[in-house]
Amino acid sequence: MMELIFALAVGILTASGVWLLLRPRTFQVIIGLSLLSYAVNLFIFGMGRLRIDAPPVLENVEALDPALYADPLPQALVLTAIVIGFAMTALFLVVLLASRGLTGTDHVDGREDIR
Amino acid sequence: MNAVIDHLIIVPIVLPLVCGAVMLLLDERRRTIKGGIGIAATISLLIVSVILLRQADMMPSGSGVRSYPLGNWPAPFGIVLVLDRLSALMLVLTSVLAIAALLYSLARWHRAGPRFHTIFQLQLMGLNGAFLTGDLFNLFVFFEVLLAASYGLVLHGDGTTRVRAGLAYIALNLTGSFLFLIGASLAYGVTGTLNMADLARRVPALSPDDAALFAAAAAVLGTAFLMKAGAWPLNFWLPTTYAAASAPAAALFAIMSKLGVYVILRLWTLVFGHEAGALAGFGGNGLLIVGMLTMAFGTIGVLASQSLSRLAGCSVLVSSGTLIAAIGTGSGAVLGPALFYLASSTLGIAALFLLIELMERLRDPGADVLAVTMEAYGEPEDEDEPAGEVGVAIPAAVALIGGSFTACALLLAGLPPLSGFIGKFGMMAAILKTDGAAIQASTWMLIGLLTVSGLATVIAMSRTGITSFWARMDDSVPRVRIIEMAPVVCLLLLCLGLTIGGGPALRYMEAATQSLRTPQDYMSGVLPAQGAAAEIGRTTP
Secondary structure (H helix, E strand, O other): OHHHHHHHHHHHHHHHHHHHHOOOEHHHHHHHHHHHHHHHHHHHHHOOOOOOOOOOOOOOOOOOOHHHOOOHHHHHHHHHHHHHHHHHHHHHHHHHHHHHHHHOOOEOOOOOOOO | OOHHHHHHHHHHHHHHHHHHHHHHHOOOOOHHHHHHHHHHHHHHHHHHHHHHHHHHHHOOHHHOEEEEEHHHOOOOOOOEEEEEHHHHHHHHHHHHHHHHHHHHHHHOHHHOOOOHHHHHHHHHHHHHHHHHEOEHHHHHHHHHHHHHHHHHHHHOOOOHHHHHHHHHHHHHHHHHHHHHHHHHHHHHHHHOOOEHHHHHHHHHHOOHHHHHHHHHHHHHHHHHHHHHHOOOOOOOHHHHHHHHOOHHHHHHHHHHHHHHHHHHHHHHHHHOOOOOHHHOOOOHHHHHHHHHHHHHHHHHHHHHOOOHHHHHHHHHHHHHHHHHHHHHOOOHHHHHHHHHHHHHHHHHHHHHHHHHHHHHHHHOHHHHOOOOOOOOOOOHHHHHOOOOOOOOOOOHHHHHHHHHHHHHHHHHHOOOOOHHHHHHHHHHHHHHOOOOOOOOHHHHHHHHHHHHHHHHHHHHHHHHHHHHHOOOOOOOOOOOOHHHHHHHHHHHHHHHHHHHOHHHHHHHHHHHHHHHHOHHHHHHHHOOOHHHHHHHHHHOO
16 A cells, blocks of 8 residues: 555656646746656655665664665665755756846747747 | 875866865956866876876786775775776876866856856866766766756856756756666666676576566666767757857867766676676667667758857767767677777867867957957968968968868768777778678668768868858958967877877777676676675674
C-alpha cells in the first residue's frame, strides 16, 4: 500500500511537472521544474527502499545487522539534490525576471504568439 | 614517488576553487589583479595537467589508472578521483582552452559584467572535477558546479539575446540534471553502488530482472549526457546558446559539449565492455544512429547558417555527432583516432569562436569604437591609399585573421595539412579495417557522412570567407589587439603541433583507448583486491 501511494505520488508529480514544463509561460515552467524536482527527490529516496521504523544511523557497532537499518546513502543524496535544485531554481527565477524585464513579456520565447 | 606528486591530482579541482573564492573578496574594480590571478591560476593548471599527463603516460599499460581516495576512505565506500590517460588528456585540453579564453577576455570581455573571473574559475573547477571523478553522484555534483557557472557565463554581457537564449538553456539543463539524478539513483537502487568501477564489477552479476532495470537506468543517464553533448534531437538549444554567448565563454563551452562525449565514452566502455555479460555493448547501435543523425543535422545546420556564430555552433554538433557515432561503432581501433579528432576539433572550434568576433569587427568597424586599440597591426601607410585598387597591401591584421580563418576551415573540414585530417582519416581507415569481414551498410553511411560533413564545412566556410574577406573594405583597418589575436594563433599552432607530432600524439591516444578497452585495469586500479574489500567492509563502522 505504501509503495503504491508513493509511486502514484511520484507519477502524478512528474506528469504535472512535465505538462507545466511544456507550457508557454515562464512561471508555469518554473513551477513545472519545481514539481519535477520534488518527484525526482522522492524517487531517489525510494531507491533506498521504503522502510518504516528503521534508523539510518548505526548506533550499536558491536551487533551489526544491516537489515535493521534504513539505507542512509539515498537520504544523503536527496539532501544534496534538494540543495542543488533549490539553488538552481533561485538562479532560474532571476533569469526569468531578467527576461520579463528585457522583453516585456513572460512568454518563454521572449515574444507573444502571433495570433 | 614523493608525497607532493601524489597529491597533485587534486590540484585541478582545488586551485580554481581557491582562486575563484579569493577573487570574490576583491572589489569589482580591481580587474587587473583578478586577471593576473586568473592567468596565473590557468597557467599553473596547464603545468599541473601536463605533469599529470606525463605521469599517466609513464604508467605501464597493464595498470594505466591511478586513484586518489578523498578523505582516505577506500574505494567503494569513499569518493575517488581517477587519473588515466583519457582524463589527463581532457585536463590538458581544458587548461589550454582556459588560458586562451581568459587571455582573450582580458582585452575587453571581462569588463562586460560582474564576477566574470570568479565564474570562469568555478567553471574550470567543475570541468576538471567531472573529468577526474570516479563516482557517479560526485560526477553529478561537478556537473552542477560547471552548469551553474556556465549559466553565469552564458548571461555574461547581458542583453536580450543572451537572456532569451539563457532561459531556454537553463530550463533544458535543469531537466537534463533531473534525468541524470533519476538514472544515477536507479543505478544505485539496482546495484547498490555509485562508484563507477564497482558498478562495472557488479553489472555482469545482475539477475535478468535487475539487468533490465539497469539498462533503463543507463538509457536515462545516456539521454542526459547525450543532451549535454548536443546529440540530435536534444540539441536545438546548442547553436542558439553558443552563438549568444560571449566569445571567450563560447570558446570554453567547446570543451563543455565534449564533456558529455567523454562521460559516455568512459561509462559505456567501462560498464558495457566485453565482460558485461548479457548487457555487453548495450545501446551501441543507438549511439551509432544518434551520432549519425546528429552529424546529418549539424551538416545541414552548417550549410543553412546565416551567421558565423551559428555556423560555429553547428560545427560543434558535427564534431559531437562524429564522436558519438565513432563510439557507437563499438570498434576499439576507431577510438584512438576519434580521441585525436576530439582534441583537434575542440581546439579548432574554440579558435573559431574567438575568431568570429574579430571577423565581425572586420565587417562592421564601427562596432569596435569602444575597444582600446593598438597600432601593432594595421600599417598607417595603407590608409593614405584609396582602397579597392589592385596591388594594395592587405593590412597585417586582416591577413592574420584571414589566415586563421582558413586554418579553422581546414581543421573543421578535416582537410590536409592540419590535424583534422589525421583524425578523420584515421577514423575512416579504422572502420574500414574489418579483417576480411564484409563492410556493413552503416559503415558506408558513416564514411559518407564524414565526407559530406567535411564538404559542407568547406562550402559554408568558404562562402563566409568570401563575403567577409573579399568584400570591399572601407578605409578603416579593423582594430585588433595582440592579446585577442594571440590566443587564436596559439590554438591553431597547437593544432599544427598535433599534426607535426601526429605520431607520438596518436600513440598516446591509442594507449588511452587501450586502457578503455580493458575495463579490468580500471577496476583493479580503483578498487582494492576482493579480499581486502571484504576486510574493509567488516571493519568500517
